[in-house]
Amino acid sequence: MDRAHAASLDAADPLARFRDAFVLPEGVIYLDGNSLGPLPRAAAERSERAVREEWGRGLITSWNAAGWIEAPQRLGGKLARLIGAKPSEVVVADSTSVNLFKLAAGALSLQPGRRTLIVESGNFPTDVYVLEGVCALAGATLKVLPPDEVVAAVDQDTAAVILTHVNYKTARRWDMAGVTAAVQAKGALMLWDLCHTAGAVACDLNGVGADLAVGCSYKYLNGGPGAPAFLFVAERHQAQIRSPLSGWMGHAAPFAFEERYRPSGDIRGMLCGTPPILGLSALEAGLDLQLEADPALVEAKGQSLCRLFIDLVESRCAAHGLVLTGPREMAQRGLHVSFAHPDGYAIVQALIARGVMGDFRDPDIARFGFSPLYLSHADVWDAVEILREVLETRAYEAQEYRTRSAVT
Amino acid sequence: MDRAHAASLDAADPLARFRDAFVLPEGVIYLDGNSLGPLPRAAAERSERAVREEWGRGLITSWNAAGWIEAPQRLGGKLARLIGAKPSEVVVADSTSVNLFKLAAGALSLQPGRRTLIVESGNFPTDVYVLEGVCALAGATLKVLPPDEVVAAVDQDTAAVILTHVNYKTARRWDMAGVTAAVQAKGALMLWDLCHTAGAVACDLNGVGADLAVGCSYKYLNGGPGAPAFLFVAERHQAQIRSPLSGWMGHAAPFAFEERYRPSGDIRGMLCGTPPILGLSALEAGLDLQLEADPALVEAKGQSLCRLFIDLVESRCAAHGLVLTGPREMAQRGLHVSFAHPDGYAIVQALIARGVMGDFRDPDIARFGFSPLYLSHADVWDAVEILREVLETRAYEAQEYRTRSAVT
Numbered sequence: 006m007d008r009a010h011a012a013s014l015d016a017a018d019p020l021a022r023f024r025d026a027f028v029l030p031e032g033v034i035y036l037d038g039n040s041l042g043p044l045p046r047a048a049a050e051r052s053e054r055a056v057r058e059e060w061g062r063g064l065i066t067s068w069n070a071a072g073w074i075e076a077p078q079r080l081g082g083k084l085a086r087l088i089g090a091k092p093s094e095v096v097v098a099d100s101t102s103v104n105l106f107k108l109a110a111g112a113l114s115l116q117p118g119r120r121t122l123i124v125e126s127g128n129f130p131t132d133v134y135v136l137e138g139v140c141a142l143a144g145a146t147l148k149v150l151p152p153d154e155v156v157a158a159v160d161q162d163t164a165a166v167i168l169t170h171v172n173y174k175t176a177r178r179w180d181m182a183g184v185t186a187a188v189q190a191k192g193a194l195m196l197w198d199l200c201h202t203a204g205a206v207a208c209d210l211n212g213v214g215a216d217l218a219v220g221c222s223y224k225y226l227n228g229g230p231g232a233p234a235f236l237f238v239a240e241r242h243q244a245q246i247r248s249p250l251s252g253w254m255g256h257a258a259p260f261a262f263e264e265r266y267r268p269s270g271d272i273r274g275m276l277c278g279t280p281p282i283l284g285l286s287a288l289e290a291g292l293d294l295q296l297e298a299d300p301a302l303v304e305a306k307g308q309s310l311c312r313l314f315i316d317l318v319e320s321r322c323a324a325h326g327l328v329l330t331g332p333r334e335m336a337q338r339g340l341h342v343s344f345a346h347p348d349g350y351a352i353v354q355a356l357i358a359r360g361v362m363g364d365f366r367d368p369d370i371a372r373f374g375f376s377p378l379y380l381s382h383a384d385v386w387d388a389v390e391i392l393r394e395v396l397e398t399r400a401y402e403a404q405e406y407r408t409r410s411a412v413t
Numbered sequence: 414m415d416r417a418h419a420a421s422l423d424a425a426d427p428l429a430r431f432r433d434a435f436v437l438p439e440g441v442i443y444l445d446g447n448s449l450g451p452l453p454r455a456a457a458e459r460s461e462r463a464v465r466e467e468w469g470r471g472l473i474t475s476w477n478a479a480g481w482i483e484a485p486q487r488l489g490g491k492l493a494r495l496i497g498a499k500p501s502e503v504v505v506a507d508s509t510s511v512n513l514f515k516l517a518a519g520a521l522s523l524q525p526g527r528r529t530l531i532v533e534s535g536n537f538p539t540d541v542y543v544l545e546g547v548c549a550l551a552g553a554t555l556k557v558l559p560p561d562e563v564v565a566a567v568d569q570d571t572a573a574v575i576l577t578h579v580n581y582k583t584a585r586r587w588d589m590a591g592v593t594a595a596v597q598a599k600g601a602l603m604l605w606d607l608c609h610t611a612g613a614v615a616c617d618l619n620g621v622g623a624d625l626a627v628g629c630s631y632k633y634l635n636g637g638p639g640a641p642a643f644l645f646v647a648e649r650h651q652a653q654i655r656s657p658l659s660g661w662m663g664h665a666a667p668f669a670f671e672e673r674y675r676p677s678g679d680i681r682g683m684l685c686g687t688p689p690i691l692g693l694s695a696l697e698a699g700l701d702l703q704l705e706a707d708p709a710l711v712e713a714k715g716q717s718l719c720r721l722f723i724d725l726v727e728s729r730c731a732a733h734g735l736v737l738t739g740p741r742e743m744a745q746r747g748l749h750v751s752f753a754h755p756d757g758y759a760i761v762q763a764l765i766a767r768g769v770m771g772d773f774r775d776p777d778i779a780r781f782g783f784s785p786l787y788l789s790h791a792d793v794w795d796a797v798e799i800l801r802e803v804l805e806t807r808a809y810e811a812q813e814y815r816t817r818s819a820v821t
Binding site for chain 1: 436438441443445448449451452456457460461464465467468469470472473474475476477481482483507508509510511514518534538539541542543545546547549550551552557629631637638639640641642655656657658659660661662663664668669670671672673674685686687688689690691692693695765770772774775818819820821
């Protein structure tokens with residue numbers, strides 16, 4: 006295996022043309038698109054138009070004339086195509102955490118008599134934190150269980166099970182169809198967190214009959230830092246579900262200024278406050294770009310990049326104690342790869358200093374994301390060579406790589 | 414009274430220099446800054462830097478290097494100076510609706526044994542809607558009472574009173590000091606909505622001893638469409654209050670990825686999800702600009718513009734049936750002026766077609782905002798002359814002004 010092999014894979018890459026659609030700084034191999042995707046060139050233009058034309062010239066009239074007021078549904082309709090949903094089942098709004106709060110409480114509203122939510126331990130922490138908040142306010146019970154105990158624990162009091170399809174740390178991917186069916190067979194609702202799924206691996210929410218889902222748009226969808234998140238409510242639940250965050254944008258007639266809340270009865274009922282237009286505008290460019298790519302090709306290329314990375318690290322850095330975390334089988338994982346190492350934090354910092362951007366997750370995980378639209382197999386080769394050099398020279402032992410930043 | 418009189422007031426305006434800091438389209442007199450403030454020139458530049466430099470070049474490193482992660486607190490600290498708070502008492506995050514949910518539920522957490530929230534009827538609808546949602550989930554009681562019955566209704570079960578300082582429709586301004594004291598004397602907490610206050614009229618939250626507050630930043634603070642909102646928690650409550658929206662950014666150690674939620678115990682405990690950086694960046698430019706202006710001069714000029722508008726409408730358009738809604742006394746009102754008229758909707762549309770942008774509120778209110786940083790007294794004169802022409806020629810009777818848009 007050599008760099009020419011990697012280059013030959015790139016020569017046959019049907020998604021190669023997408024690389025030019027992104028701003029990728031000189032000298033950087035960006036393996037952190039699973040945390041914050043890079044800037045699509047079109048997003049910079051779209052953002053400037055939103056600011057200078059729509060806000061600057063259009064002022065208040067842009068709520069109608071520039072389509073601002075429909076943006077949460079318009080973007081939701083686009084995003085729906087990436088996750089196997091109908092356009093009328095998805096909106097883009099708020100943060101993932103806020104959307105999870107809405108849907109977890111909404112699940113309780115759909116399941117009178119069932120007062121327990123079940124979540125896996127080892128989930129991305131905010132999921133557990135938010136569910137704690139829902140249960141504390143609603144007087145419901147939260148069970149945090151090891152992943153392999155979740156399905157068996159579902160009982161007559163379980164309103165919903167909340168799982169993250171692809172784990173943020175290990176990249177382990179749940180069997181979405183099997184778990185959804187097993188949970189629903191016991192009368193509970195299935196709520197999927199798609200943060201590491203949308204834009205990365207195949208997802209067919211309606212195909213598996215999922216009830217509810219949330220996810221973020223700043224990772225593989227390249228929506229920008231803190232871009233608005235999305236949520237999905239299956240059509241069959243929309244008339245009954247109640248969002249506790251019953252803000253005016255979820256009202257059946259927001260501009261009638263009625264005294265009491267009257268939910269819209271469709272997916273708009275999950276909206277709350279005034280939509281964040283600047284964030285939505287940049288995101289729309291990222292979504293439009295993503296929709297040009299065949300999802301099957303996206304997943305296949307991402308798996309090819311991950312497989313190459315794992316193979317190269319395990320062969321060319323074999324002596325240095327990096328241990329793969331999570332499954333090896335591509336069908337059971339997402340598009341980031343985590344290696345445990347006692348000096349994981351310092352190794353990641355040394356790599357960043359050399360232009361290879363990954364990130365670190367406590368306690369010892371060096372994490373690398375392989376976003377298919379802008380990375381090449383040659384990038385993977387080059388990144389591993391730099392990793393090898395960092396390990397062989399023990400460059401990561403320098404003091405400068407030991408200081409923790411606020412954000413890791 | 415003539416245009417020269419208005420011009421003479423402008424000649425003595427100590428805030429006149431601020432007009433050039435905004436993008437104001439040719440031919441527009443913008444009297445809707447109480448709904449969406451215009452674009453500060455610096456915001457366009459700041460926004461582009463956030464997109465092209467910080468996101469485009471800095472990528473994930475900007476969370477630390479560009480200060481993204483501290484943005485909610487940094488902007489909160491700036492905003493605090495406009496509302497009489499300490500920098501450590503304010504954060505910028507989410508929407509006003511979401512923040513109201515946090516603080517209303519937070520008020521219940523601070524008041525064990527008290528299970529009622531009281532809000533005024535005629536408040537901006539989302540406030541009532543959100544409180545309905547809080548109470549439904551928490552099993553608490555919401556009382557919606559006429560404004561003049563609110564204080565008398567506070568009793569031993571009242572956890573908090575929620576009032577909007579300046580009413581969105583009538584511009585009526587509550588006596589913040591007197592009401593806060595009266596509510597607190599009965600053991601309830603006082604939560605102020607400052608949407609039409611911040612950047613417009615004087616506000617001294619700590620001076621009056623307020624407990625909690627929320628507000629938006631896209632009106633008089635010119636933060637951009639759907640800009641992130643703010644919230645205030647008095648220092649004395651920060652260790653005890655619990656946000657139900659317990660997302661990772663409110664955790665004592667967000668990047669330690671602990672399994673269970675542990676609130677930060679300071680104002681960060683009111684944060685939830687990942688901060689919306691593009692919205693925050695544009696807003697910061699608006700805040701920096703606002704902080705250059707003396708708040709006392711801002712309020713005084715706004716009142717001078719409002720007084721002139723009321724006087725001119727009532728003298729020069731006297732025959733046309735416009736009826737002032739809300740108080741006439743400046744100390745009892747905010748910086749927008751509402752006139753009721755049976756053809757209010759069509760009159761507003763006819764004005765917009767002639768470059769005078771106000772807005773309409775059901776059922777019959779033509780509403781005009783007088784944001785002090787970029788409007789002149791000559792603008793007020795010119796706007797009233799155009800209004801007079803619309804009324805005298807009955808131009809508003811044209812069919813084209815009768816069709817309702819999605820957003821009014």
